Amino acid sequence: MKLMSVVMLSLVSSVGVATFTAQAHSLEINRIHEMPNEFASFHSVAQNKREIAQALANEYLNMGDALQYQINEYQLSIDLDELAGISLSTQSNINQHNIQIKQLKGISSHQKNSEQSIIKLRLADESMLARLHAGEAPLFSYASGDEEEGNVEAFDTDGGIQYLDAYRLPTQPVFIVELDKAETMKEGIKAMNEVFDSADKEVVNLLLNQPFFVAPEPMSMTVIKNIKLKDIKESWISGPAEVYAIISGVSAASAELTPKIEVVELPYLDHAKKEYTPNQxxxxxxxxxxxAVDILLMESDDNMNYKVLATALLDVATQVLQLIPEAGTQSAAVITRLTNAIIQAMPDSWTTNEDDYLDVFYTILENQTYSEYHGASDNAKITLEPLVIQPRH
Incomplete structure (x- = not known):
């Protein structure tokens, strides 16, 4: 998916802001060129999956009967640590790949059980069950990030390599080595929000210094009543989408202009052209x-380290805000520039099989209702409503 261009929605004609625009543009371009080097090693996530797929294809004669029993109409996928019939050496090799992938994803310190597998084996489609149970030898594949070129690499049980159409579901059974997206994103969002929260040290200090008895106040919220995506450009090998939102604004914790970025998981939003009503x-x-805040929708894929992503976004957002003259600056214009800097700072490689830009909602205001509201790229439609939660007295 190519990054869609985003039009600057707010213009301020002051000399100070014009100077900021030129400086920020230069900063963003530099940042785009720097980032691919920082993220170059993350493509080894795909390499890890490839090696696992090849090993399992070679092991199929040993594990085939057990795998056919474990995979059925009620369960199309299993964790790799539940896979029966494979040799101890292959299991040890898979465990090493699991550890390396967690490190590459930036979640190795977040899981309670560091040895718990985040890798699954999934039959690509239920329609393949009959041929699998009839004894047809399957292929073993993985999402590499090159699916936009039209090919999917797969290993057969004879040690050979085959290439499948990325957008046409095969009839031969295909097992896909993939990450547990729900678990990976849940832990990754924790890692990202830890990075963002560390930038709000003044809030933490303020809370710690407050007296124990503080009169509770109502909490002002905005909730998603319904949301729908037009398109999620995924091939059959990638499975359902995992979508999250980046909320960007200016922190209430500081007298200066400092960014406040939060990440919210949207775990239900896994298919395009379907309306969801989460009340979230x-x-x-x-x-x-x-x-006012902006809401950026992203789709999570494999080749991205959550901690490094959060650090990079916070860094570029901080640099942008430091260039803004606070006096006389319009809040909506500031937040729009902040969000545009975040989008523009993302390398092109993030829009292949890394985290895909879906859409952005600019200038969402507190206490406002947005009915069937279209994003700037017209790929997402959302209804938002205000909500005030009263304290318990």
Whole structure:
């Protein structure tokens, strides 16, 4: 998916802001060129999956009967640590790949059980069950990030390599080595929010210094009533999407202009052209200095380290805000520039099989209702409503 261009929505004609625009543009371009080097090693996530797929194809004569029993109409995927019939050496090799992938994803310190597998083996489609159970030898494949070129690499049980059409589901059974997206994204979002929260040290200090008895106040929120995506450009090998939102604004924790970025998981939003009605809180307004934020929708894929992503986004957002003259600056214009800097700072490689840009909603205001509201790229439609949660007295 190629990164869609985003039009600057707010223009301020002051000399100070014009100077900022030129400086920020230069900063963003430099940042784009720097980032691919930082993220170059993350393509080894695909290499890890490839080696696992090849090993399992070679092991199929040993594990085939057990795998056919474990995979059925009620369960099309299993964790690799539950896979029966494979040799101890292959299991040890898979465990090493599991550890390396966690490190590459930036979640190795977040799981309670560091040895728990985040790798699954999934039959590509239920339609393949009959041929699998009839004894047809399957192929073993993985999502590499090159699917946009039209080919999917797969290993057969005779040690050979075959290439499948990325957008046409095969009839031969195909097992896909993939990450447990739900678990990986849940732990990754924890890692990202830890990075963002560390930038709000003043909030932490303020809370610690407050007296124990503080009169509770109502909490102002915005909730998603319904949401729908037009398109999620995934091939059959990638499975359902995992979508999250980046909420960007200016922190309420500092007297200066500092970014406040939060990440919210949208775990239900896994298919295009389907309307979801989650009633999910998306913005907690007391975290933000002004009554406006932007909401950026992203699709999570494999080749991205959550900690490095969060650090990079926070860094570029901080640099952008430091270039803005605060006096007389319009809040909506600031937040728009902040979000555009985040989008523009993302390398092109993130829009292949890394985290895909889906759409952006600019200038979402507190206490406002947005009905069937279209994103800037017209790929997402959302209904947002205000919600005030009263304290318990």
């Amino acid at each position: 809180i998306i913005v907690q307004w007391d975290h933000y200095r002004w009554q």
